Amino acid sequence: MITIALSKGRIFTETMPILKAAGIECSENPESSRKLVFNTNKENIQIIIVRASDVPTYVECGGADIGIAGKDVLDEYMGVGIYYPLDLNIGKCKMMVACKKDFNYLDAMKNKKRLKVATKYTNAASEFFAKKGIHIDLIKLYGSMELAPIVGLADIIVDLVSSGKTLAANNLIPVEEVSSITSRLIVNKASLKLNNKLLKPMIKKFSQSVS
Numbered sequence: 001m002i003t004i005a006l007s008k009g010r011i012f013t014e015t016m017p018i019l020k021a022a023g024i025e026c027s028e029n030p031e032s033s034r035k036l037v038f039n040t041n042k043e044n045i046q047i048i049i050v051r052a053s054d055v056p057t058y059v060e061c062g063g064a065d066i067g068i069a070g071k072d073v074l075d076e077y078m079g080v081g082i083y084y085p086l087d088l089n090i091g092k093c094k095m096m097v098a099c100k101k102d103f104n105y106l107d108a109m110k111n112k113k114r115l116k117v118a119t120k121y122t123n124a125a126s127e128f129f130a131k132k133g134i135h136i137d138l139i140k141l142y143g144s145m146e147l148a149p150i151v152g153l154a155d156i157i158v159d160l161v162s163s164g165k166t167l168a169a170n171n172l173i174p175v176e177e178v179s180s181i182t183s184r185l186i187v188n189k190a191s192l193k194l195n196n197k198l199l200k201p202m203i204k205k206f207s208q209s210v211s
């Protein structure tokens with residue numbers, strides 16, 4: 001049995017056509033169900049639904065054989081038992097620095113001011129500002145980062161920006177790109193060896209459907 005770990009939300013709708021192109025169809029729509037385990041049209045393939053940030057944990061620890069996760073999540077996870085064979089080129093967005101309109105980010109960078117940074121992506125933010133020689137105080141949040149500058153919890157945030165609507169709705173502006181984000185196929189290294197006959201053709205089909 002091959003188990004595929006997916007998460008609902010941002011990436012999910014773009015994932016289904018890729019699975020379909022590989023001949024895999026879910027027995028029901030996970031987006032309209034509270035179930036966490038789903039059969040597929042293939043008797044030896046099942047899909048599990050986990051939180052986006054938990055996908056690499058399930059794959060590395062063998063709870064799933066393969067999974068799909070954003071580069072944002074994978075960069076924070078930094079696992080060693082995972083093989084990253086394919087950029088699926090879906091879930092495209094940017095990781096950005098953003099702040100209130102009246103915050104002078106350029107001046108802060110130029111004068112190497114110490115900054116309070118609220119983010120879910122503490123590794124990415126640390127690395128980004130360390131390279132610039134900027135000292136930061138990290139405030140780890142798990143969501144709704146946009147609130148932090150509004151209530152004075154932080155000077156700036158590091159968050160994903162797709163349409164830009166969430167920033168705009170909260171009177172924030174993007175000021176610098178940290179990285180480009182897409183979603184990747186990830187595979188448990190041991191499973192790739194053990195289930196090579198099933199996984200290798202599946203990965204090949206996924207790669208053929210990537211634009």
Ligand code: PRP
Pocket residue numbers: 009010142143144145159160161162163164165166167
């Ligand atoms: C992300 C991100 C922003 C929003 C940006 O949140 O954290 O809040 O999307 O999208 P936009 O630029 O199209 O408005 P997501 O919905 O992935 O969930 P999260 O709050 O759990 O991070």
